[in-house]
Amino acid sequence: MTSAILLENIHANALCRFKEAGIEVERHSGALSGNLLRDALATHQIVGIRSSTQIMRPDIEAAGHLHAIGCFCIGTSQVDLSAAAQIGIPVFNAPFSNTRSVAELIVAEAILLLRRVPEKNTLAHAGTWAKGAEGSFEARGKTIAIIGYGNVGAQVGVLAEALGMRVVYYDVQAKLSLGSAKAARSVAAAISQADVVTLHVPATLRTAQMIDATALSLFKPGAVLLNASRGSVIDINALAHALQNKVLGGAAIDVFPDEPGTNDERFSSVLSNMPNVLLTPHIGGSTQEAQENIGTEVAAKLIAFLATGDTAGAVNFPHVSPGPLIAPARLLNVHGNAPGVLAALNGLLAKEGANIVAQQLQTKGETGYVVSDLDRMPSKNFIDIISDQPGFIRTRVLTKD
Template identity: 70%
Template sequence: MTTAMLLENIHQSATAPLQGAGISVDRRTGALAGDELRQVLAAHDLVGIRSATHLRAADIASAPQLLSIGCFCIGTSQVDLEAAAAAGIPVFNAPFSNTRSVAELVIAEAVMLLRRIPEKSALAHAGKWAKGASGAFEARGKTIAIVGYGNIGSQVGVLAEAMGMQVVYFDVLARLSLGSARACATLEEAVGQADVVTLHVPATPRTRNLVDARVLAACKPGAILINASRGTVVDIAALAAALREKRLGGAAIDVFPEEPKTNSEPFVSELQGLPNVLLTPHVGGSTEEAQENIGTEVAAKLVHFLTTGGTIGAVNFPEVDPGPLQAPARLLNVHSNAPGALAALNTLLAQDGANITGQHLQTRGATGYVVTDLDRVPSAGLMEALRAHAGFVRSRLLTR
């Protein structure tokens, strides 16, 4: 029986689709690392993680039977995607399911910070009455700069515009604007005119410390910075300095360069104790609605791959959608993207006497993936020959 391990308290909505496909599901509430993680990987065909479990090349190499990885979140930077692809393992995520949750939090934080609610709330908790309008502003009429105008960033823009804010954005890709949003040619141009700057970019070498002392210096005096994307995007020390020097009016940070692996570990940040700063424990997408949607979406992708070989939505793999299995057998072959790979596969099939009724091939980078429907179940000898072939990464057989 195919087995799956779901880590980090993945929503229960993921369980039913997997079990409905005949997959045995085990669950753990926390993240894993080291030998404990590798033991789990070695004992399961599928693994589901969120953001705290990191799958490195050595972890992936320790589990040669692992078929697929499900990231029950938006980001996939916690997985070595190249190593997974090289091992023939597609990685699936949920790029849209928590979009609304993150966007709503960003807008709420913008309003809270413009009104200086964090420090007023802290004073009230301390027994001090700080009634007054000084330094508190409406969102209406203010400019918000969205850095990264993808699924979440564009939705933030729609919500912000509905509140009467002016929307500008910067993205390294050409993006069609929604509503009256206006694109900026540079990051500095965007942040220089904004009362609120919000970040929605992935974690890549290019975005590491994207917002550093230089960019913070280019911000409008008194501006507010919100980061609900990835912790490595902001230079935290530079941000803390800008806040202490009152060059910025406030900040809301939901993600950090280093985060506790579990809720029982302590959290430390240079931003703690600063006024008009909201610190949240990576909860941008943590609503019941988002987690339920994510569980359903990623589980469906894993089931689709397991039952049909389809890889639509894989973030690291050639995307093939062969449809439901109608033929007696379907061969899934991952190979090095090199000349002659398909010819070698088809020659072996011909030698085994198997007739091809349908074939789908796609390549991505160094990886090739071909799905072949056959008029009969191939012999055990053919499967051994496929698995022994130097140019093939892995071969899996589906039968009706």
């Protein structure tokens, strides 16, 4: 029986979807690592994670029975995508389902920081009545710089513009702006004119500590910084120094370089106890609506892949959508993207005496993926024959039953 393991408290909606599809599910509230993770990957066909579980090449290479990985979130930097593709494992995510949740949190935090609510809240709890308008500003008329104008960044821009903010953005790729947003030529050009800077970039070598002491020195006096992307993109110690020296007016940080694996572990940060800083425990996409939508979306993609070989939406894999299986059998073959591999496969099928009813092939990078519908079920030793062929990575057979 096909089984899945869901980590990090993935929404119960995903559990229901898998069970409806006849998939046995094991569910954990926290992340796994080391031997516990490898044991889970070795004994399940599907693994579902959020952002804390790190699945790297050694983990993937030890996962002999794993068919697919589901990232129940936007990002996929916690998975070695290249290693997964090389072994024939597609990785699916939910690039749109929680964008609104993150965008709403960012805009709310920007307003709170501009109004100096964190500081006044701390003082009020301590018994100090700090009524006054000094240092408190409206969002209307202020400039927000969005670094990374993808699904979330663009949504932030739409909401910010509705508040009357001026929106500038920078992205490494040319992006069509929404509303009146204007593209900046560089990160420096964007942040140097902004009252609010918000980060929405992936974790890559290029973005590692992109907001360091040099970048922070370019901020306007009193500007605020928000990060709900990845913890690696800010030099946290440099940020703490800038806040202590009043270079920045405040910050809202939702992601950190080192985060607890579970809610039972203690959290600590150099930003703790700073009155002008909002610290949240990686909850940018953590609304009931978002988690329910993510659970539905990613589970549906994983179930479709298991049932039909559909890889639409995979982030590291060629996209093939073969539709429902009508023929007696369907052969799913992952191979290296090299000349002659498809001809070799079809030659073996001809020797097997299996006629190809329909066939779809797509490639992405070094990976090729071909789905072949056959007029008969291949013999039991056919998969062994396929596996011995050079250039073939992984083969799976689906039957109409």
